[in-house]
Amino acid sequence: MNLHQYAETHAVTNQPPSLDGVNLYRIDVPLQEWGRRFGAGWAQSRIDRYGALAGGPLMAAGFLANENKPQFVSHDRYGHRIDQVDFHPAYHELMRTAIEHGLPSLPWTDPRPGAHVARASMTYLHSQAEAGSGCPLTMTFASVPALRLQPDIAEQWLPKILSTEYDPRNVDISQKAGVTLGMAMTEKQGGTDVRANTTHAYPVGASGPGQPYELLGHKWFCSAPMCDGFLTLAQTDKGLSCFLLPRHRPDGTRNEFYIQRLKNKLGNSSNASSEVEFRGALAWMIGEEGRGVPTIIEMVAMTRFDCMVGSSALMRQALTQASHHCAHRRVGGRVLAEQPLMQNVLADLALESEAALALSLRMGRALDHLDDPHEVRFSRLVTAVGKYWICKRAPAMINEAAECMGGAGYVEDSILPRLYREAPVNSTWEGSGNVQCLDVLRALSKEPGVLDALFAELGDGHGDVRLARHITSLKAAFNDTDDIQLRARQLTEDIALGLQARLLLEAGNSDVSDAFIASRLQGSGRVYGTLPRGLNIAAIIARSTPDLA
Known part of the structure:
Protein backbone atom coordinates (compact mmCIF):
# COMPACT_ATOMS: atom_id res chain seq x y z
CA MET A 1 0.00 0.00 0.00
CA ASN A 2 1.39 3.41 -1.02
CA LEU A 3 0.84 5.74 1.95
CA HIS A 4 2.39 8.71 0.14
CA GLN A 5 -0.92 9.44 -1.52
CA TYR A 6 -2.34 10.25 1.92
CA ALA A 7 0.38 12.79 2.83
CA GLU A 8 -1.94 15.63 1.80
CA THR A 9 -4.87 15.17 4.15
CA HIS A 10 -7.14 17.91 2.86
CA ALA A 11 -7.67 20.73 0.40
CA VAL A 12 -7.74 24.27 1.81
CA THR A 13 -11.20 25.70 1.19
CA ASN A 14 -13.59 28.25 2.66
CA GLN A 15 -10.85 30.79 3.37
CA PRO A 16 -10.98 34.46 2.32
CA PRO A 17 -8.57 35.68 -0.36
CA SER A 18 -5.48 37.46 0.89
CA LEU A 19 -5.56 41.22 1.50
CA ASP A 20 -1.77 41.42 1.18
CA GLY A 21 -0.78 44.36 -1.01
CA VAL A 22 -4.22 45.94 -1.20
CA ASN A 23 -4.37 49.74 -1.49
CA LEU A 24 -5.94 50.75 1.84
CA TYR A 25 -7.17 54.04 0.43
CA ARG A 26 -8.96 52.58 -2.57
CA ILE A 27 -10.91 50.10 -0.44
CA ASP A 28 -11.99 52.82 2.01
CA VAL A 29 -14.98 54.69 0.58
CA PRO A 30 -15.67 56.64 3.82
CA LEU A 31 -12.09 57.94 3.92
CA GLN A 32 -12.29 59.08 0.31
CA GLU A 33 -15.59 60.87 0.87
CA TRP A 34 -14.76 62.54 4.20
CA GLY A 35 -11.34 63.64 2.99
CA ARG A 36 -12.88 65.39 0.00
CA ARG A 37 -15.68 66.81 2.13
CA PHE A 38 -13.24 68.51 4.47
CA GLY A 39 -10.98 70.00 1.83
CA ALA A 40 -8.32 67.40 0.99
CA GLY A 41 -9.52 66.59 -2.51
CA TRP A 42 -6.40 68.24 -3.95
CA ALA A 43 -4.28 65.63 -2.12
CA GLN A 44 -6.23 62.58 -3.30
CA SER A 45 -3.45 61.23 -5.54
CA ARG A 46 -0.93 61.74 -2.75
CA ILE A 47 -3.12 59.91 -0.25
CA ASP A 48 -3.77 57.17 -2.82
CA ARG A 49 -0.03 56.57 -3.20
CA TYR A 50 0.31 56.26 0.54
CA GLY A 51 -2.62 53.85 0.64
CA ALA A 52 -0.68 51.52 -1.67
CA LEU A 53 2.38 51.72 0.58
CA ALA A 54 0.37 51.18 3.76
CA GLY A 55 -1.36 48.07 2.47
CA GLY A 56 1.82 46.67 0.92
CA PRO A 57 5.40 47.17 2.15
CA LEU A 58 4.46 49.07 5.31
CA MET A 59 2.00 46.39 6.40
CA ALA A 60 4.73 43.78 6.04
CA ALA A 61 7.19 46.02 7.88
CA GLY A 62 4.69 46.43 10.70
CA PHE A 63 4.64 42.72 11.40
CA LEU A 64 8.44 42.55 11.38
CA ALA A 65 8.85 45.60 13.62
CA ASN A 66 6.53 44.06 16.21
CA GLU A 67 8.18 40.66 16.08
CA ASN A 68 11.58 42.31 16.63
CA LYS A 69 11.18 44.72 19.51
CA PRO A 70 13.64 47.55 20.16
CA GLN A 71 16.60 46.65 22.34
CA PHE A 72 18.28 48.89 24.90
CA VAL A 73 22.09 48.95 24.83
CA SER A 74 23.46 50.78 27.85
CA HIS A 75 27.19 50.38 27.09
CA ASP A 76 29.35 49.64 24.11
CA ARG A 77 31.70 46.64 24.07
CA TYR A 78 34.50 48.74 25.54
CA GLY A 79 32.44 49.72 28.59
CA HIS A 80 31.48 53.24 27.55
CA ARG A 81 27.95 54.37 28.44
CA ILE A 82 26.06 55.00 25.18
CA ASP A 83 22.33 54.83 26.11
CA GLN A 84 21.26 53.59 22.72
CA VAL A 85 18.12 51.83 21.52
CA ASP A 86 18.51 49.57 18.49
CA PHE A 87 15.58 49.04 16.13
CA HIS A 88 14.89 46.44 13.47
CA PRO A 89 15.34 47.71 9.88
CA ALA A 90 11.58 47.37 9.37
CA TYR A 91 11.00 50.10 11.96
CA HIS A 92 13.36 52.40 10.09
CA GLU A 93 11.50 51.62 6.86
CA LEU A 94 8.26 52.74 8.49
CA MET A 95 9.83 55.93 9.80
CA ARG A 96 11.64 56.75 6.57
CA THR A 97 8.56 56.26 4.40
CA ALA A 98 6.39 58.42 6.64
CA ILE A 99 8.90 61.25 6.88
CA GLU A 100 9.66 61.23 3.15
CA HIS A 101 5.93 61.56 2.46
CA GLY A 102 5.53 64.46 4.87
CA LEU A 103 3.48 62.89 7.66
CA PRO A 104 5.20 65.01 10.36
CA SER A 105 5.51 68.13 8.21
CA LEU A 106 2.85 68.58 5.52
CA PRO A 107 0.54 71.12 7.21
CA TRP A 108 3.51 73.26 8.27
CA THR A 109 5.37 73.24 4.94
CA ASP A 110 2.26 73.46 2.71
CA PRO A 111 -0.39 75.15 4.88
CA ARG A 112 -3.14 75.37 2.30
CA PRO A 113 -6.76 74.55 3.25
CA GLY A 114 -7.12 70.80 3.65
CA ALA A 115 -3.48 70.16 4.57
CA HIS A 116 -4.27 68.95 8.11
CA VAL A 117 -7.02 66.73 6.70
CA ALA A 118 -4.68 65.30 4.06
CA ARG A 119 -1.95 64.67 6.61
CA ALA A 120 -4.47 63.05 9.00
CA SER A 121 -5.70 60.83 6.15
CA MET A 122 -2.18 59.56 5.46
CA THR A 123 -1.55 59.11 9.18
CA TYR A 124 -4.80 57.11 9.32
CA LEU A 125 -3.45 54.81 6.61
CA HIS A 126 0.01 54.55 8.16
CA SER A 127 -1.41 53.66 11.57
CA GLN A 128 -3.34 50.74 10.09
CA ALA A 129 -0.04 49.25 8.95
CA GLU A 130 1.81 49.96 12.18
CA ALA A 131 0.82 52.33 14.97
CA GLY A 132 3.98 52.13 17.09
CA SER A 133 6.03 54.26 14.71
CA GLY A 134 3.31 56.87 14.98
CA CYS A 135 4.57 58.04 18.37
CA PRO A 136 7.77 59.81 17.21
CA LEU A 137 6.03 60.92 14.01
CA THR A 138 3.24 62.52 16.02
CA MET A 139 5.56 64.19 18.51
CA THR A 140 7.74 65.60 15.72
CA PHE A 141 4.62 66.95 13.99
CA ALA A 142 3.17 68.32 17.22
CA SER A 143 6.36 70.04 18.40
CA VAL A 144 6.09 72.79 15.80
CA PRO A 145 3.50 75.06 17.49
CA ALA A 146 5.37 74.89 20.80
CA LEU A 147 8.77 75.62 19.28
CA ARG A 148 7.38 78.57 17.34
CA LEU A 149 6.79 80.25 20.70
CA GLN A 150 10.60 80.57 20.91
CA PRO A 151 11.66 81.98 17.51
CA ASP A 152 15.43 81.87 18.13
CA ILE A 153 15.32 78.15 18.93
CA ALA A 154 12.79 77.48 16.17
CA GLU A 155 15.11 79.05 13.61
CA GLN A 156 17.73 76.41 14.34
CA TRP A 157 15.47 73.37 14.77
CA LEU A 158 12.41 73.76 12.54
CA PRO A 159 14.14 73.41 9.15
CA LYS A 160 15.36 69.96 10.23
CA ILE A 161 12.11 68.98 11.97
CA LEU A 162 10.24 69.85 8.77
CA SER A 163 12.71 68.06 6.52
CA THR A 164 11.58 65.04 4.52
CA GLU A 165 14.89 63.29 5.13
CA TYR A 166 15.05 60.56 7.76
CA ASP A 167 18.39 60.18 9.52
CA PRO A 168 18.39 57.77 12.49
CA ARG A 169 22.10 58.23 13.30
CA ASN A 170 22.90 59.05 16.92
CA VAL A 171 24.85 62.23 16.17
CA ASP A 172 24.47 65.95 16.81
CA ILE A 173 21.82 67.75 14.76
CA SER A 174 24.50 69.86 13.05
CA GLN A 175 25.44 66.71 11.12
CA LYS A 176 21.87 65.83 10.13
CA ALA A 177 19.46 67.14 7.50
CA GLY A 178 16.41 65.77 9.32
CA VAL A 179 15.57 65.22 12.99
CA THR A 180 12.76 63.85 15.14
CA LEU A 181 11.44 65.16 18.45
CA GLY A 182 10.05 63.42 21.53
CA MET A 183 8.44 64.50 24.77
CA ALA A 184 9.05 63.72 28.45
CA MET A 185 6.54 65.10 30.93
CA THR A 186 5.44 62.71 33.67
CA GLU A 187 7.34 61.63 36.76
CA LYS A 188 6.86 58.78 39.25
CA GLN A 189 5.28 60.81 42.01
CA GLY A 190 2.91 62.84 39.86
CA GLY A 191 1.93 61.13 36.64
CA THR A 192 -0.73 63.31 35.04
CA ASP A 193 -0.26 65.87 37.82
CA VAL A 194 2.82 67.42 36.24
CA ARG A 195 2.81 70.30 38.73
CA ALA A 196 4.11 67.74 41.23
CA ASN A 197 7.24 67.30 39.10
CA THR A 198 10.53 67.60 41.00
CA THR A 199 12.98 67.88 38.08
CA HIS A 200 14.74 71.21 38.52
CA ALA A 201 16.37 73.50 35.97
CA TYR A 202 19.40 75.65 36.85
CA PRO A 203 20.43 78.54 34.56
CA VAL A 204 23.88 78.21 33.06
CA GLY A 205 24.18 82.01 32.87
CA ALA A 206 21.34 84.40 32.18
CA SER A 207 17.86 83.05 32.87
CA GLY A 208 14.64 83.25 30.90
CA PRO A 209 13.21 82.25 27.51
CA GLY A 210 15.75 80.93 25.03
CA GLN A 211 18.48 80.63 27.65
CA PRO A 212 20.45 77.45 28.47
CA TYR A 213 19.78 75.54 31.68
CA GLU A 214 21.00 72.30 33.20
CA LEU A 215 18.28 69.87 34.29
CA LEU A 216 18.50 67.50 37.23
CA GLY A 217 15.77 64.92 37.74
CA HIS A 218 13.90 62.03 36.13
CA LYS A 219 10.99 61.23 33.80
CA TRP A 220 8.92 58.10 34.24
CA PHE A 221 7.75 58.05 30.63
CA CYS A 222 9.90 59.23 27.77
CA SER A 223 8.64 57.79 24.52
CA ALA A 224 10.95 57.28 21.54
CA PRO A 225 14.17 58.02 23.45
CA MET A 226 16.31 57.95 20.30
CA CYS A 227 14.76 61.20 19.09
CA ASP A 228 17.18 64.07 18.55
CA GLY A 229 15.52 66.30 21.12
CA PHE A 230 12.74 66.34 23.69
CA LEU A 231 10.29 68.87 24.98
CA THR A 232 10.23 68.44 28.74
CA LEU A 233 9.13 70.18 31.94
CA ALA A 234 11.25 71.27 34.90
CA GLN A 235 10.87 73.59 37.88
CA THR A 236 12.61 76.96 38.04
CA ASP A 237 12.37 79.71 40.67
CA LYS A 238 9.24 80.96 38.86
CA GLY A 239 7.55 77.56 38.56
CA LEU A 240 7.16 74.77 36.03
CA SER A 241 8.76 75.69 32.71
CA CYS A 242 9.17 74.09 29.29
CA PHE A 243 12.56 73.15 27.82
CA LEU A 244 14.01 71.68 24.64
CA LEU A 245 16.60 69.07 25.61
CA PRO A 246 18.79 67.68 22.78
CA ARG A 247 20.51 64.30 22.87
CA HIS A 248 23.81 66.04 22.12
CA ARG A 249 25.44 69.23 23.31
CA PRO A 250 26.51 71.88 20.79
CA ASP A 251 30.10 70.57 20.86
CA GLY A 252 28.87 67.17 19.67
CA THR A 253 29.32 65.34 22.98
CA ARG A 254 26.42 63.33 24.38
CA ASN A 255 24.11 65.17 26.71
CA GLU A 256 23.64 64.04 30.32
CA PHE A 257 20.54 62.10 29.30
CA TYR A 258 20.46 58.56 30.68
CA ILE A 259 18.02 55.78 29.80
CA GLN A 260 17.26 53.63 32.86
CA ARG A 261 15.21 50.96 31.12
CA LEU A 262 12.60 50.38 28.42
CA LYS A 263 9.00 49.92 29.48
CA ASN A 264 7.52 46.44 29.05
CA LYS A 265 4.15 47.46 27.66
CA LEU A 266 0.82 45.84 26.85
CA GLY A 267 1.18 46.86 23.21
CA ASN A 268 2.87 49.56 21.12
CA SER A 269 5.71 47.07 20.88
CA SER A 270 7.65 48.46 17.94
CA ASN A 271 8.06 51.78 19.76
CA ALA A 272 10.53 52.22 22.61
CA SER A 273 9.15 53.89 25.74
CA SER A 274 11.60 54.52 28.54
CA GLU A 275 12.42 55.83 31.97
CA VAL A 276 15.18 58.45 31.88
CA GLU A 277 17.28 60.61 34.16
CA PHE A 278 18.72 64.07 33.55
CA ARG A 279 22.05 64.50 35.36
CA GLY A 280 22.83 68.07 34.49
CA ALA A 281 21.40 67.73 31.00
CA LEU A 282 21.70 70.89 28.91
CA ALA A 283 18.38 72.31 27.70
CA TRP A 284 16.96 75.61 26.44
CA MET A 285 13.86 77.28 27.86
CA ILE A 286 10.91 77.44 25.47
CA GLY A 287 8.31 80.14 26.11
CA GLU A 288 7.72 82.15 29.24
CA GLU A 289 9.34 81.02 32.48
CA GLY A 290 6.84 79.49 34.88
CA ARG A 291 4.38 78.88 32.02
CA GLY A 292 5.57 75.44 31.07
CA VAL A 293 2.19 73.74 31.00
CA PRO A 294 0.52 76.26 28.64
Missing part, protein backbone atom coordinates in the same frame (compact mmCIF):
# COMPACT_ATOMS: atom_id res chain seq x y z
CA THR A 295 3.62 76.09 26.43
CA ILE A 296 3.75 72.31 26.14
CA ILE A 297 -0.04 72.17 25.75
CA GLU A 298 0.59 73.62 22.29
CA MET A 299 2.18 70.25 21.55
CA VAL A 300 -0.25 68.14 23.58
CA ALA A 301 -3.26 69.46 21.66
CA MET A 302 -1.81 68.09 18.43
CA THR A 303 -0.82 64.76 19.93
CA ARG A 304 -4.35 64.35 21.31
CA PHE A 305 -5.68 64.95 17.81
CA ASP A 306 -3.44 62.14 16.58
CA CYS A 307 -4.83 59.89 19.32
CA MET A 308 -8.23 60.41 17.68
CA VAL A 309 -6.85 59.65 14.24
CA GLY A 310 -4.85 56.67 15.49
CA SER A 311 -7.77 55.04 17.28
CA SER A 312 -9.98 55.61 14.24
CA ALA A 313 -7.31 53.90 12.14
CA LEU A 314 -7.15 50.86 14.41
CA MET A 315 -10.93 50.53 14.23
CA ARG A 316 -10.91 50.83 10.47
CA GLN A 317 -8.28 48.11 10.02
CA ALA A 318 -10.21 45.83 12.39
CA LEU A 319 -13.38 46.46 10.38
CA THR A 320 -11.55 45.83 7.10
CA GLN A 321 -10.32 42.46 8.32
CA ALA A 322 -13.68 41.41 9.80
CA SER A 323 -15.86 42.51 6.90
CA HIS A 324 -13.50 40.94 4.35
CA HIS A 325 -13.44 37.66 6.28
CA CYS A 326 -17.21 37.54 6.60
CA ALA A 327 -17.74 38.42 2.95
CA HIS A 328 -16.01 35.16 1.97
CA ARG A 329 -16.39 32.74 4.87
CA ARG A 330 -19.31 30.31 4.67
CA VAL A 331 -21.02 28.82 7.71
CA GLY A 332 -23.91 26.40 7.36
CA GLY A 333 -23.74 26.76 3.62
CA ARG A 334 -24.25 30.54 3.70
CA VAL A 335 -21.78 33.42 3.50
CA LEU A 336 -21.42 34.96 6.97
CA ALA A 337 -22.01 38.51 5.75
CA GLU A 338 -25.40 37.45 4.40
CA GLN A 339 -26.63 36.08 7.72
CA PRO A 340 -28.89 38.53 9.60
CA LEU A 341 -27.22 38.53 13.00
CA MET A 342 -23.72 38.90 11.55
CA GLN A 343 -25.03 41.67 9.32
CA ASN A 344 -26.24 43.49 12.40
CA VAL A 345 -22.80 43.24 14.01
CA LEU A 346 -20.85 44.25 10.90
CA ALA A 347 -23.10 47.22 10.18
CA ASP A 348 -22.81 48.38 13.78
CA LEU A 349 -19.00 48.19 13.58
CA ALA A 350 -19.06 50.10 10.31
CA LEU A 351 -21.11 52.89 11.91
CA GLU A 352 -18.64 53.18 14.78
CA SER A 353 -15.71 53.34 12.41
CA GLU A 354 -17.17 55.96 10.10
CA ALA A 355 -18.40 58.17 12.93
CA ALA A 356 -14.91 58.15 14.47
CA LEU A 357 -13.33 59.05 11.14
CA ALA A 358 -15.85 61.82 10.50
CA LEU A 359 -15.21 63.52 13.85
CA SER A 360 -11.44 63.14 13.47
CA LEU A 361 -11.34 64.71 10.01
CA ARG A 362 -13.76 67.43 11.11
CA MET A 363 -11.17 68.23 13.75
CA GLY A 364 -8.55 68.33 10.98
CA ARG A 365 -10.70 70.83 9.10
CA ALA A 366 -10.81 73.02 12.22
CA LEU A 367 -7.01 72.99 12.39
CA ASP A 368 -6.94 74.09 8.76
CA HIS A 369 -9.03 77.17 9.60
CA LEU A 370 -7.70 78.56 12.87
CA ASP A 371 -8.16 82.08 11.48
CA ASP A 372 -11.87 81.51 12.23
CA PRO A 373 -12.79 82.06 15.92
CA HIS A 374 -15.49 79.38 15.74
CA GLU A 375 -12.95 76.81 14.54
CA VAL A 376 -10.53 77.78 17.32
CA ARG A 377 -13.21 77.20 19.95
CA PHE A 378 -14.43 74.04 18.25
CA SER A 379 -10.93 72.57 18.16
CA ARG A 380 -10.33 73.49 21.80
CA LEU A 381 -13.37 71.45 22.83
CA VAL A 382 -13.24 68.56 20.39
CA THR A 383 -9.59 67.83 21.08
CA ALA A 384 -10.74 66.59 24.48
CA VAL A 385 -14.16 65.24 23.46
CA GLY A 386 -12.82 63.23 20.54
CA LYS A 387 -9.74 62.03 22.38
CA TYR A 388 -11.98 60.68 25.15
CA TRP A 389 -14.76 59.12 23.10
CA ILE A 390 -12.99 57.68 20.06
CA CYS A 391 -10.13 56.24 22.10
CA LYS A 392 -12.60 54.73 24.58
CA ARG A 393 -14.59 53.04 21.82
CA ALA A 394 -11.64 51.41 20.07
CA PRO A 395 -10.81 48.44 22.34
CA ALA A 396 -14.36 47.05 22.51
CA MET A 397 -14.91 47.63 18.82
CA ILE A 398 -11.69 45.80 17.88
CA ASN A 399 -12.60 42.94 20.23
CA GLU A 400 -15.94 42.56 18.46
CA ALA A 401 -14.27 42.61 15.04
CA ALA A 402 -11.90 39.84 16.14
CA GLU A 403 -14.86 37.81 17.35
CA CYS A 404 -16.43 38.08 13.88
CA MET A 405 -13.43 36.12 12.62
CA GLY A 406 -13.57 33.47 15.33
CA GLY A 407 -10.28 31.76 16.07
CA ALA A 408 -8.73 33.31 12.96
CA GLY A 409 -8.98 36.70 14.66
CA TYR A 410 -7.36 35.49 17.87
CA VAL A 411 -4.06 34.23 16.49
CA GLU A 412 -0.98 36.35 15.91
CA ASP A 413 -0.92 35.47 12.21
CA SER A 414 -3.74 37.97 11.85
CA ILE A 415 -3.32 41.62 12.75
CA LEU A 416 -6.27 41.67 15.18
CA PRO A 417 -4.32 40.80 18.37
CA ARG A 418 -1.86 43.60 17.65
CA LEU A 419 -4.67 46.09 17.01
CA TYR A 420 -6.33 45.06 20.27
CA ARG A 421 -3.15 45.45 22.30
CA GLU A 422 -2.45 48.78 20.66
CA ALA A 423 -5.87 50.31 21.28
CA PRO A 424 -5.57 51.19 25.01
CA VAL A 425 -2.45 53.32 24.56
CA ASN A 426 -4.37 56.15 22.92
CA SER A 427 -6.89 56.39 25.75
CA THR A 428 -4.07 56.48 28.32
CA TRP A 429 -1.39 58.58 26.62
CA GLU A 430 -1.73 62.39 26.84
CA GLY A 431 -4.30 62.20 29.63
CA SER A 432 -6.65 59.33 30.42
CA GLY A 433 -10.43 59.45 30.22
CA ASN A 434 -11.13 61.40 33.39
CA VAL A 435 -8.50 64.00 32.48
CA GLN A 436 -10.19 64.56 29.12
CA CYS A 437 -13.67 64.84 30.59
CA LEU A 438 -12.56 67.35 33.21
CA ASP A 439 -10.86 69.28 30.44
CA VAL A 440 -14.16 69.35 28.56
CA LEU A 441 -15.83 70.93 31.61
CA ARG A 442 -12.95 73.38 31.96
CA ALA A 443 -13.22 74.48 28.34
CA LEU A 444 -17.00 74.86 28.45
CA SER A 445 -17.12 76.75 31.74
CA LYS A 446 -13.98 78.89 31.70
CA GLU A 447 -13.15 79.69 28.10
CA PRO A 448 -15.39 82.33 26.52
CA GLY A 449 -17.44 81.24 23.55
CA VAL A 450 -16.71 77.51 23.68
CA LEU A 451 -20.18 76.49 24.88
CA ASP A 452 -21.77 78.75 22.26
CA ALA A 453 -19.50 77.24 19.60
CA LEU A 454 -20.65 73.75 20.56
CA PHE A 455 -24.33 74.52 20.15
CA ALA A 456 -23.69 76.56 17.01
CA GLU A 457 -22.01 73.47 15.58
CA LEU A 458 -24.86 71.19 16.63
CA GLY A 459 -27.49 73.62 15.32
CA ASP A 460 -31.14 72.70 15.53
CA GLY A 461 -30.74 69.01 14.71
CA HIS A 462 -30.36 69.35 10.95
CA GLY A 463 -34.01 68.47 10.45
CA ASP A 464 -33.92 65.29 12.54
CA VAL A 465 -36.27 65.36 15.54
CA ARG A 466 -34.23 62.72 17.37
CA LEU A 467 -31.05 64.78 17.19
CA ALA A 468 -33.03 67.90 18.10
CA ARG A 469 -34.26 66.17 21.27
CA HIS A 470 -30.71 65.10 22.07
CA ILE A 471 -29.47 68.69 21.74
CA THR A 472 -32.28 69.99 23.96
CA SER A 473 -31.42 67.39 26.57
CA LEU A 474 -27.74 68.33 26.35
CA LYS A 475 -28.52 72.00 26.95
CA ALA A 476 -30.56 71.10 30.01
CA ALA A 477 -27.72 68.95 31.31
CA PHE A 478 -25.32 71.89 31.15
CA ASN A 479 -27.80 74.24 32.81
CA ASP A 480 -27.85 71.88 35.78
CA THR A 481 -24.45 72.35 37.40
CA ASP A 482 -25.08 70.16 40.44
CA ASP A 483 -22.65 67.23 40.55
CA ILE A 484 -21.42 68.16 37.09
CA GLN A 485 -18.02 66.52 37.62
CA LEU A 486 -19.78 63.31 38.60
CA ARG A 487 -21.62 63.44 35.27
CA ALA A 488 -18.62 64.52 33.19
CA ARG A 489 -18.26 61.26 31.29
CA GLN A 490 -21.93 61.14 30.36
CA LEU A 491 -21.85 64.77 29.22
CA THR A 492 -18.74 64.18 27.12
CA GLU A 493 -20.29 61.10 25.54
CA ASP A 494 -23.46 63.02 24.72
CA ILE A 495 -21.43 65.80 23.10
CA ALA A 496 -19.49 63.30 21.01
CA LEU A 497 -22.59 61.43 19.86
CA GLY A 498 -24.39 64.66 19.03
CA LEU A 499 -21.49 65.92 16.94
CA GLN A 500 -21.07 62.59 15.16
CA ALA A 501 -24.79 62.39 14.40
CA ARG A 502 -24.81 65.91 13.03
CA LEU A 503 -21.80 65.22 10.79
CA LEU A 504 -23.33 62.04 9.38
CA LEU A 505 -26.66 63.77 8.77
CA GLU A 506 -25.06 66.68 6.99
CA ALA A 507 -23.04 64.35 4.76
CA GLY A 508 -26.29 63.13 3.27
CA ASN A 509 -25.96 59.34 3.39
CA SER A 510 -29.28 58.55 5.04
CA ASP A 511 -28.51 54.84 5.39
CA VAL A 512 -25.56 55.66 7.63
CA SER A 513 -27.01 58.62 9.54
CA ASP A 514 -30.37 57.00 10.22
CA ALA A 515 -28.77 53.83 11.56
CA PHE A 516 -26.34 55.80 13.71
CA ILE A 517 -29.04 57.97 15.25
CA ALA A 518 -31.45 55.08 15.72
CA SER A 519 -28.81 53.07 17.58
CA ARG A 520 -26.80 55.75 19.38
CA LEU A 521 -29.36 58.41 20.29
CA GLN A 522 -32.40 56.16 20.61
CA GLY A 523 -31.16 52.60 20.99
CA SER A 524 -30.65 50.72 24.23
CA GLY A 525 -28.04 48.22 23.06
CA ARG A 526 -24.94 47.88 25.20
CA VAL A 527 -22.92 45.72 22.80
CA TYR A 528 -22.39 45.83 19.06
CA GLY A 529 -24.96 44.05 16.92
CA THR A 530 -28.11 45.55 18.48
CA LEU A 531 -29.24 47.75 15.60
CA PRO A 532 -33.04 48.07 15.44
CA ARG A 533 -35.27 46.87 12.61
CA GLY A 534 -35.95 48.80 9.45
CA LEU A 535 -32.41 49.95 8.58
CA ASN A 536 -30.57 49.42 5.31
CA ILE A 537 -27.94 47.23 6.91
CA ALA A 538 -26.74 45.68 3.65
CA ALA A 539 -25.86 49.10 2.22
CA ILE A 540 -23.88 50.03 5.33
CA ILE A 541 -21.89 46.80 5.16
CA ALA A 542 -21.23 47.15 1.43
CA ARG A 543 -19.91 50.68 2.00
CA SER A 544 -17.13 49.45 4.29
CA THR A 545 -16.29 46.00 2.89
CA PRO A 546 -13.10 45.82 0.77
CA ASP A 547 -13.88 45.54 -2.93
CA LEU A 548 -10.99 43.68 -4.51
CA ALA A 549 -12.43 43.80 -8.00
